[in-house]
Amino acid sequence: MSQPLKEPKLKTAQICPLCHGANQCAVILGKGIEDCWCAQQVFPPLAVLQAQASGVQQQAISAILPSADACICQVCLSQLKRNRLANHTSHH
Numbered sequence: 037m038s039q040p041l042k043e044p045k046l047k048t049a050q051i052c053p054l055c056h057g058a059n060q061c062a063v064i065l066g067k068g069i070e071d072c073w074c075a076q077q078v079f080p081p082l083a084v085l086q087a088q089a090s091g092v093q094q095q096a097i098s099a100i101l102p103s104a105d106a107c108i109c110q111v112c113l114s115q116l117k118r119n120r121l122a123n124h125t126s127h128h
Contacts, residue, residue, distance in 0.1 A: 052106065061074075061107045
């Protein structure tokens with residue numbers, strides 16, 4: 037009898053600390069940082085992200101700050117940016 041194949045276990049560094057999905061970090065996969073999706077992105081300052089994040093995301097960001105050993109994923113970054121734009125435009 038053969039065992040069903042299990043999903044490969046992701047290491048902590050490969051998991052987005054906000055959504056717990058794969059963060060697709062090129063460095064963890066053995067490539068250079070210039071090959072990573074994040075090299076093409078503009079990241080808002082961390083303080084701005086914290087201020088604009090929803091309650092749950094804010095807690096998650098605060099929790100990972102002292103020991104940030106994992107990158108956030110592209111989906112979470114775009115959500116944070118969307119929240120930031122929505123909050124920024126609603127104040128006018």
